[in-house]
Amino acid sequence: MPRFLNAEQIDHWERYGYAVLSDFVAPAVVGALRARVDEIVSKYVEEGVPDGAATVFSTTEQTHAQDTWFLESADVVRPFFENGAFDSNGHQVVPMELALNKLGHAIHDLDPVFGPFSRNDAMAALADDLGFVEPLLLQSMVIFKPPRIGSEVVCHCDHSFLWTEPQTVVGFWFALDNATVENGCMWAIPGGHTKGPRTRFRKVGHGTTTDLIDETPYDMGDLVPLEVEAGTCIAFHGCLPHWSAPNTSDQPRLAYTLHLIDGTAEYLSDNWLQRSSNLPLRGFGPLPEAR
Numbered sequence: 074m075p076r077f078l079n080a081e082q083i084d085h086w087e088r089y090g091y092a093v094l095s096d097f098v099a100p101a102v103v104g105a106l107r108a109r110v111d112e113i114v115s116k117y118v119e120e121g122v123p124d125g126a127a128t129v130f131s132t133t134e135q136t137h138a139q140d141t142w143f144l145e146s147a148d149v150v151r152p153f154f155e156n157g158a159f160d161s162n163g164h165q166v167v168p169m170e171l172a173l174n175k176l177g178h179a180i181h182d183l184d185p186v187f188g189p190f191s192r193n194d195a196m197a198a199l200a201d202d203l204g205f206v207e208p209l210l211l212q213s214m215v216i217f218k219p220p221r222i223g224s225e226v227v228c229h230c231d232h233s234f235l236w237t238e239p240q241t242v243v244g245f246w247f248a249l250d251n252a253t254v255e256n257g258c259m260w261a262i263p264g265g266h267t268k269g270p271r272t273r274f275r276k277v278g279h280g281t282t283t284d285l286i287d288e289t290p291y292d293m294g295d296l297v298p299l300e301v302e303a304g305t306c307i308a309f310h311g312c313l314p315h316w317s318a319p320n321t322s323d324q325p326r327l328a329y330t331l332h333l334i335d336g337t338a339e340y341l342s343d344n345w346l347q348r349s350s351n352l353p354l355r356g357f358g359p360l361p362e363a364r
């Protein structure tokens with residue numbers, strides 16, 4: 074029996090492939106998560122970013138794809154920059170607070186604030202309602218989408234990047250600012266989850282490749298904007314096409330996103346994101362006792 078979603082929300086999820094849950098995160102918790110992001114960024118300002126961090130994350134150019142910085146970020150918390158943060162000579166032209174594209178990809182396992190947030194009871198109940206048998210928290214990102222230079226995230230579905238057999242990935246996306254059409258809110262193609270993925274992004278050798286499964290391009294006219302207030306959670310089915318526009322406004326659009334897979338499915342060994350044995354995937358339960 075669903076414990077968290079009502080019948081209407083479950084019906085919407087099944088029919089359209091997403092569920093919008095307003096007020097999922099209490100304002101005080103949104104404040105604590107934003108303060109934690111500020112703290113992490115302040116540390117980068119004071120101490121500089123770790124060596125190798127001048128990696129631009131661009132879903133339009135996929136330049137990040139071949140980067141070790143990206144491919145080896147499954148079990149750490151690493152910053153990635155916006156393209157527009159640098160001039161043509163590679164000099165950073167905006168302050169750190171406005172220069173980052175995202176942090177990824179193990180914040181949910183390593184961060185003292187995002188960790189407990191990612192494993193709270195509401196999250197576990199939501200996963201349960203969405204049919205997870207053995208939920209595993211696979212990947213997390215703080216997505217900055219900074220004012221003026223926050224870049225587009227191309228239309229994609231998450232299964233293309235985090236492939237399980239059978240398909241199980243679900244994304245929980247949390248607005249930490251009000252997200253509007255102007256500052257680059259999420260958009261989705263309602264019902265598009267029934268059509269299956271168009272591509273598969275996977276590791277090959279030391280790099281990556283994208284296999285074309287279905288040549289039909291997404292019809293961008295089918296996308297609908299999901300304008301939401303800070304504190305909202307949007308759950309995305311792994312096959313649901315979603316997109317976000319560049320942030321050309323002067324308003325921030327901070328978000329946190331968490332991707333879950335089911336441990337009953339096979340997570341393919343050529344997916345780009347591979348955990349080392351030092352940090353095995355976990356569900357919502359507490360850390361196993363140290364032996």
Ligand SMILES: O=C(O)CCC(=O)C(=O)O
Nearest residue numbers: 216226231244317328330
């Ligand atoms: O926050 C965004 O703009 C994109 C997030 C996204 O596509 C995802 O989490 O899968």
